[in-house]
Structures are given as structure tokens and as C-alpha cells.
Amino acid sequence: MAEPTRLQRDYTCQEVVGLASEYLEGAMTTEQMTAFEMHLNFCDGCFTFLDQVRTTVGMAHALPEEEIPDEIKAELRQAFNDWKGE
Amino acid sequence: MAAVGDEDATLVARLREGEERAFEEAVAGLYPAMLAVARGYVRTRSVAEEVVQEAWLGVLKGLERFEGRSTLRTWVLRIVANIARDRAVREARSQPFSSFEPEGDEPAVEPERFFRADEPYPGGWRSFPTDWQTLPESRLLARETLDLVTSAIDGLPEGQRTVITLRDVMGFGADEVCEALGISEVNQRVLLHRARMRVRTRLERHLDG
Numbered sequence: 001m002a003e004p005t006r007l008q009r010d011y012t013c014q015e016v017v018g019l020a021s022e023y024l025e026g027a028m029t030t031e032q033m034t035a036f037e038m039h040l041n042f043c044d045g046c047f048t049f050l051d052q053v054r055t056t057v058g059m060a061h062a063l064p065e066e067e068i069p070d071e072i073k074a075e076l077r078q079a080f081n082d083w084k085g086e
Numbered sequence: 087m088a089a090v091g092d093e094d095a096t097l098v099a100r101l102r103e104g105e106e107r108a109f110e111e112a113v114a115g116l117y118p119a120m121l122a123v124a125r126g127y128v129r130t131r132s133v134a135e136e137v138v139q140e141a142w143l144g145v146l147k148g149l150e151r152f153e154g155r156s157t158l159r160t161w162v163l164r165i166v167a168n169i170a171r172d173r174a175v176r177e178a179r180s181q182p183f184s185s186f187e188p189e190g191d192e193p194a195v196e197p198e199r200f201f202r203a204d205e206p207y208p209g210g211w212r213s214f215p216t217d218w219q220t221l222p223e224s225r226l227l228a229r230e231t232l233d234l235v236t237s238a239i240d241g242l243p244e245g246q247r248t249v250i251t252l253r254d255v256m257g258f259g260a261d262e263v264c265e266a267l268g269i270s271e272v273n274q275r276v277l278l279h280r281a282r283m284r285v286r287t288r289l290e291r292h293l294d295g
Contacts (some may be wrong), residue, residue: 002192013208017194025260027208029273034134046220049195055218056286059226060254069116072135076113077106077181083146 010035016046020053094158102149113142118161119256120166126248127134127170128177133259137173140288141166156265159258163266185245186269186274216294231292238288249274250281257292 011019016039022028025034040047100108120141124134144165152161201207218226225231239247239255248267252258258266264274 004264012200012202013211014195014197014209015187017132017283020194021275021282025275025278027275043211045211048217052218052286052290053282055226056282056289057254059232059289060239060250060285061257062227062247063232063236063255066118068113068119068188072117073110073113075139077109079139079142080106080109082096083143 002039011039012044013039013046016043017049020050023050023051024057032082090249091157094154097159098154100147101146109281113194116162119159119163119252121260122248122251122256123163123166124170124245126267127167127174133173133177134170137170141169144169148282157262160262160266163262164268167267175206185243185248186267186273188245188273188280192280192283194279195287215290218293221269221293225293231289234288234292235285238285239281242284246277250285253278254282 016036019032019036023033025028028036040050097108098114101112106222117138121131121134122136124137124141125131127136141162145162148165152158155161156164199212201210201212203209239250242250249263252263252266253260260271260274260278263269264271267274
């Protein structure tokens with residue numbers, strides 16, 4: 001493995017995982033982002049980790065929506081009709 | 087902040103006219119998010135359901151005064167949050183805690199996964215995480231895996247669960263979540279991060295195991 005460059009040493013892998021959402025949320029300064037992406041370019045572990053986080057988000061988004069129980073729907077419809085009648 | 091769309095204006099107009107169909111659409115579209123918000127404040131699901139019922143009455147009463155300064159869904163969620171907060175205060179035997187105030191430190195990944203400061207690559211991975219892209223898609227989207235994600239989210243601390251549900255499950259924007267819950271951008275992001283990290287860890291144990 002090549003000698004780490006100075007930028008590579010800016011973030012350790014442990015720091016990168018702690019900053020993953022900050023990166024994904026676009027909440028970094030340009031300098032932070034440059035150092036973060038530089039680390040990703042060199043580090044397969046962190047690249048894979050970030051991909052796992054993205055997959056996790058994607059899976060959360062793929063969850064089927066919870067059904068609203070009929071009983072609750074009926075109660076709400078009743079409340080709406082009461083409101084209408086007021 | 088997202089501009090209030092024509093869709094909101096149309097739905098609100100139909101609701102004001104008392105159109106039952108419009109109400110059913112509103113319930114279908116908003117109920118899951120309302121429940122997610124309520125569950126961030128109160129202890130049990132059944133109390134959260136009561137909070138949401140009460141919130142709908144507030145929504146109907148306030149409809150005349152809805153001015154479209156925020157999106158309909160943000161406005162509705164704020165009503166839920168206010169009612170849930172009051173309810174939590176009333177129910178708390180001691181000082182009510184705020185589940186949206188991230189407490190202490192929570193490592194994103196177990197510290198043992200990284201080299202210690204006195205080792206050759208301090209803070210570097212001892213062994214790399216596995217590449218989920220090499221798994222067959224059927225494994226990732228298997229019922230079992232999705233059920234695991236559901237149960238992992240369900241088992242999160244309240245604040246984390248509410249934020250990840252609104253953001254990642256339902257696709258709300260960060261600004262909408264901050265506005266609905268009345269929390270800072272930083273707190274929102276910390277809660278989201280912690281939630282994602284916990285769910286990722288659960289998935290990793292499942293997929294690597």
C-alpha cells in the first residue's frame with residue numbers, strides 16, 4: 001500500500017463513519033467534503049461502508065406502507081361528518 | 087421551504103367544502119406520518135393513536151385558518167407535535183424528557199472494528215465491511231430482510247425512530263422535519279445518523295451472519 005498522503009490522513013476510517021450522514025446530507029464545508037471524498041477514493045472499506053448506508057436508506061424507503069386499521073378510518077370518518085354537521 | 091403546491095390548495099378547498107372523499111385522501115396520505123410524529127413524544131402506540139385522533143379534530147377546526155405558509159403536511163404534523171407534547175407533559179410523572187434532544191455519544195460503528203491509537207493504523211478498519219452489491223438482489227429485498235429493517239426501526243429510541251421514519255421511510259425533506267418537530271437542523275441530523283447507523287448494524291449482522 002502506498003504511503004498515505006496528507007489529505008488521506010485528514011480523516012481516519014472511524015471518523016469517516018461518524019461523518020457519513022453529514023456527507024450524505026450535504027452538511028459539510030467544501031474542505032471537509034474534499035478530505036472526505038479523498039479518503040473514499042483511497043479506502044475500499046469506507047467506500048463500501050458508505051454504500052451500505054445508502055443501501056440501508058434505500059431499503060427503509062422500500063418498506064411497504066402500514067395499513068390504517070378500518071376501525072380507525074371509521075372513527076375518523078365519523079369525526080369528519082360531525083365536523084361537517086356543526 | 088417547499089412552496090405550497092396547487093395540490094394542497096385544491097385538497098384544502100375540497101375539505102372545507104366537506105367532501106368526504108377528500109378527507110379519505112387526506113387520511114390515507116397523512117395518517118402514517120402523523121402517527122410517526124406522535125410516537126416520538128408519547129410512550130405507547132395506543133396513546134399515539136389517540137393523539138392523532140385529537141389532532142384530526144384540530145386540523146378540521148383549523149382548516150379555515152390554514153393560510154398555506156407551510157405545506158399542508160407540515161402544518162398538520164405541527165398540530166400533532168403540539169398535542170403530543172402536551173400529552174407527554176401531562177403523562178410524565180417526573181420531568182418530561184425530550185426524545186429529540188440527542189443524548190451523549192453513540193458510536194456509528196462498534197469501536198472494536200477499528201485499530202486502537204497504539205496500533206499500526208489508528209482509527210482504520212481491522213477488516214473491511216462486506217460489499218452488499220455482491221449479494222443477490224433477492225436477498226436484500228427478501229421479506230425476511232425487510233421485516234428486519236421494520237423491526238430495527240421500531241426498536242429505535244423514540245426520537246430516532248420518528249426522524250428516520252419521516253426522512254428515509256416516507257421521504258420527507260430535512261427542512262420539513264425540522265419545521266414539523268420544531269427541532270434544529272443539527273439535532274435532526276444527529277438523530278437521523280444514529281438511527282441509520284443502528285439499522286445498518288442490524289442489517290450487517292443479518293446479511294453477514
